Amino acid sequence: xxxxxxxxxxxxxxxxxxxxxxxxxxLQALSDVGYxxxxxxxxxxxxxxxxxxxxxxxxxxxxxxxAAFALPVLAAxxxxxxxxxxxxxxxxxxxxxQVCEAFERYAAHLGGVHVLPIYGGQGYGVQLSxxxxxxxxxxxxxxxxxxxxxxxxxxxxxxxxxxxxxxDEMLRxxxxxxxxxxxxxxxxxxxxxxxxxxxPRQIRAISQQHLRNPKEISVQGGAKTSAxxxxxxxxxxxxxxxxxxxxxxxxxxxxxxxxxxxxRSETETVAERLRARGYTAAAISGDVAQPQxxxxxxxxxxxxxxxxxxxxxxxxxxxxxxxxxVVNYDLPIDTExxxxxxxxxxxxxxxxxxxxxxxxRERRMLxxxxxxxxxxxxxxxxxxxxxVNASRLSKFDDAITTALExxxxxxxxxxxxxxxxxxxxxxxxxxxxxxxxxxxxGPTPMLLDEQDDVAARPPKxxxxxxxxxxxxxxxxxxxxxxxxxxxxxxxxxxxxxxxxGSRNRVEPRQIVGALAxxxxxxxxxxxxxxxxxxxxxxxxxxLDDAQLARLAETRILGKPIDIRVDSGGRPExxxxxxxxxxxxxxxxxxxxDDRKPRHGRD
Numbered sequence: 001x002x003x004x005x006x007x008x009x010x011x012x013x014x015x016x017x018x019x020x021x022x023x024x025x026x027l028q029a030l031s032d033v034g035y036x037x038x039x040x041x042x043x044x045x046x047x048x049x050x051x052x053x054x055x056x057x058x059x060x061x062x063x064x065x066x067a068a069f070a071l072p073v074l075a076a077x078x079x080x081x082x083x084x085x086x087x088x089x090x091x092x093x094x095x096x097x098q099v100c101e102a103f104e105r106y107a108a109h110l111g112g113v114h115v116l117p118i119y120g121g122q123g124y125g126v127q128l129s130x131x132x133x134x135x136x137x138x139x140x141x142x143x144x145x146x147x148x149x150x151x152x153x154x155x156x157x158x159x160x161x162x163x164x165x166x167x168d169e170m171l172r173x174x175x176x177x178x179x180x181x182x183x184x185x186x187x188x189x190x191x192x193x194x195x196x197x198x199x200p201r202q203i204r205a206i207s208q209q210h211l212r213n214p215k216e217i218s219v220q221g222g223a224k225t226s227a228x229x230x231x232x233x234x235x236x237x238x239x240x241x242x243x244x245x246x247x248x249x250x251x252x253x254x255x256x257x258x259x260x261x262x263x264r265s266e267t268e269t270v271a272e273r274l275r276a277r278g279y280t281a282a283a284i285s286g287d288v289a290q291p292q293x294x295x296x297x298x299x300x301x302x303x304x305x306x307x308x309x310x311x312x313x314x315x316x317x318x319x320x321x322x323x324x325x326v327v328n329y330d331l332p333i334d335t336e337x338x339x340x341x342x343x344x345x346x347x348x349x350x351x352x353x354x355x356x357x358x359x360x361r362e363r364r365m366l367x368x369x370x371x372x373x374x375x376x377x378x379x380x381x382x383x384x385x386x387x388v389n390a391s392r393l394s395k396f397d398d399a400i401t402t403a404l405e406x407x408x409x410x411x412x413x414x415x416x417x418x419x420x421x422x423x424x425x426x427x428x429x430x431x432x433x434x435x436x437x438x439x440x441x442g443p444t445p446m447l448l449d450e451q452d453d454v455a456a457r458p459p460k461x462x463x464x465x466x467x468x469x470x471x472x473x474x475x476x477x478x479x480x481x482x483x484x485x486x487x488x489x490x491x492x493x494x495x496x497x498x499x500x501g502s503r504n505r506v507e508p509r510q511i512v513g514a515l516a517x518x519x520x521x522x523x524x525x526x527x528x529x530x531x532x533x534x535x536x537x538x539x540x541x542x543l544d545d546a547q548l549a550r551l552a553e554t555r556i557l558g559k560p561i562d563i564r565v566d567s568g569g570r571p572e573x574x575x576x577x578x579x580x581x582x583x584x585x586x587x588x589x590x591x592x593d594d595r596k597p598r599h600g601r602d
Contacts, residue, residue, distance in 0.1 A: 020046045023075055025109040030071075032553075033105055034263030036286055036313040039064035039334040041219045046072055049193060054214035056207050057195040060372045063219050064334035066102045069163045069193045073137065074103065076160060079112045082134025083158035087186070089142055089179060091169040093119035094364070099165065100139045105517060112558060113137070118154075120144045126507070128153055133505075142170060142178035149185060159186045167196040167203050176202055183210045225339055225354075225375040229346040232378045233356045233366055237459035238520030239541060240382065241329055241357050242270070246277050247383040247456075248327065248355055249307070251391045255324040256300055259309045260341050262330035269546050270329060271309040281307040284314040312337050318344055328356035331365055335372045359520075360459055382456040385448035392446060396437075493527045493539040499562035501534045510556050511536060515563075518554045519547045537566055 017030050017038055038046065041059045048055055049072035059065045073086045090096045100117040107113040116130045118140030131153055138145075138154070148154035162183065164170070170179055183192075183206070192211045196203050207214060225231065236244050245259065259274075259281075261267055267283035274281035282296045282305055293314070299305035301320045310318075312332065323345045332338050345352030356377070358366050370377055404411060418432050437446075500506045508529045515521055515538070527539025543551070551563050 015043050017042075017071075021050050022046065022071055025111075026071055026074060026106060029106050029108045029110075032108060034261075034266075034311065035067070035333065036311060039068075039219075039336050041065050041217065041334075042068045042071075044217045044219070045069065045193075048215050048217065049073075049191070050075060052191060054191060054211040055193045056199075056211065056214045056216045057193065058197070058199060058216070058218040059195060060197050060219075060335070060368065063336065063372070065165070065195050066099055067106065067333070069165070069195065070099070070103050070106055073161045073163065074107050074110060074113065077107075077110070077113055077136050079110065079136065081158070082136075084131075084135055084138055084155060085158060086137040086161040086163070087145070087156060087159055087182075088137065088139040088163040088165060089145065089170065089182065090139065090165045091141065091173050091175065093117075093121060093141060095166065096139050096141055098364075101513060101517060103137055103139065104513065108555070115139065118144050118148065126509075142175040142182060145182055146178050149182070156182075156186050159190050162186055162190050162192045164192070164194040164196075164206075167194050167206065168198045168200060171200070171202050179206065180209075225342060225373045226346050226352075228350070229342055229352045229354050229375075230378075231342065231354045231356075231375050232380050233358045234380055234382050235363075235458050236357050236359065236382065237525070238359060239525075239544075240455065240459065242273055243455045244357055244382045245270070245327060245329060246274070246279075247388055248325075249274075249279065251383040251387050252325060252353065252355075254306075254353075256303075256305075256320060256322040257307045257325040257327060258315060258318075258323055258341075258344050259307060259327045259329050260315070260332070261309060261311065262332075264311055265549075266330075266546070267309045267311060267314075271307075274307055274309070279307050280305050281309060283309045285311045286313045288314065312340065315341070315344060319347065320344075321347055321350070323347070324350075324352060326352070326354045328354070331356055331358060331362050335369050338369050339373055381458065384456050385450040385453040389447045389450065396446070494542045495566040496538050496540055496543070496563050497566040498536045498538060498556070499534075500556050500559050501532050501536055503533050504557050504559055506531060506536065506556055511538060514554055514556045514561070515540070515551065518550050519543065520550075 015038055017035065018027055020038060020043065022030075041057060041063045042065075045055055045057055045065075045068040049069065055069075057065060057068065059068075069088070073088075077085055088096075088099055090099055096117045096119045100115050103113075103115040107115065114130070114133070114135045115137040116127065116135040116139070118127050118138055120141060120143055122144075127148070131148075145154065149156070164179065167179075170176070192214070194203070194207060194211065194214070234244055234248075249257065259270060261270055264285035264287055267285045271281045271283035282299070284293050284296055288296070296305065296308065297318060297320065300308050301322065303322070308315075309329075326342045326345045328338070328341060332341060342352070342354035345354065356366070366377060369375070418429065418436075421427065421432055422429060498511065500511075508531070511529055512526055515526075521540065525541050528537070529539075530537040548563065551561070554561050554563070
């Protein structure tokens, strides 16, 4: 018999992650990445898994289910053992990488937890060497896991946890037989968590055969966005976000705006940068005292404040009618939070606008938002220099008109001053007016350069991810995508030195993963990676102070990276120099055994 426990969103607002029974090291990691309150699936699933029950979770992508299973798994990992203790099966290589990266973020303070993604299209060498050293958590696609089991290179005899993520998708792709065989190869006393958007007959059969009295937890994707809110998205790199935000605020006719960021530290960083660009902006987060919070919201309500930069928790219950725009500077971790955020606008029968900044690797989340909320999110380009200039000229015209109409007495006095200047310096009135505009404008140019509008160019997409659901079938004669372009790295590359090297057994993928996660970088931001004995050189775009601050505490393999600009010369000949490895192409390869390929294998 399966117990059913629906997860109610109303419970989430009263809970924090600290209420769920997670260890302090994991709570610290959650604080570092800016998670403040659990989503519905997390609040219901985490205590259930921590209590030792098997779980069937019915939830759409984007509800926060990765943390729902990853956090309890990490809480149970024994770092003193090198045995593989947890296996997570995913339908696609992309999802395997995403889940692996999430595990690594959540394990940042656990000390020595090793996580390995295993999927088709990736060389066996990297996987085999990592497995020989010892991996606590394996995240992989069924076909490649089966290959390792057949070769005897993956030992599942010590597993304590198995997770089936997007189980219905795995069955749709033809992995049913593989999943069944993998589960049959695991210890009987393991804990199993199965997550699926639907519950077809095959999923129910797997649950009955391989799970022990599971608790069924259902999160309905029924949170709908209001039809009065226009939803748009701009594809940007992390470095473009601030420029995108200021351009949006310049060209959009907004009354009041809330800008949502993911972490508490970033609220003040973004607010400070907006103030430097002339906006009245303030920051609130969970750390702000209630009296200060109420004062800030009152300023927003009566028009003394135009932009509020906030985290999810800080904005809960916020009801200000003049909010015309919500900007997701950082996408939320689940669709429920997205609905809560954009619900701050379009109130009391008014229309509202929601604009989200989406990095290339987040496009899958954007699709999940559309599917689960029933809304349509229109992709638009970043406002161009021409649009910004048109807006500035229009506001300049309005300021002159207002001065002529409302400040007639002062205008008259200045008219006499200008006439005196013209008479004594023999300068045309037009030139004097232009010079006065320059004086009023100050040193900052009024108009942007429309000829070379670099800032508005869409980000490069490392290995085009529009087909975000591309399945993991590279070994079975999938479409030959042809040779890939060589990545050239950032055009304005700066070489940074990291205090980890070959003596620490560091690999390029670990460097890319750590810097990308903490610094908000994309794969096309990386140039050469030169791994030396006790340090590594990495070519990156010039990092700003906020990025360096986030990277200051970053560790790779437990060692602080101590990132800084390299002051040395060119690398010596013969030093190891590698670029971040990409997946190899999906052309068929000769099989290494006599087994016949099955449908759905990678």
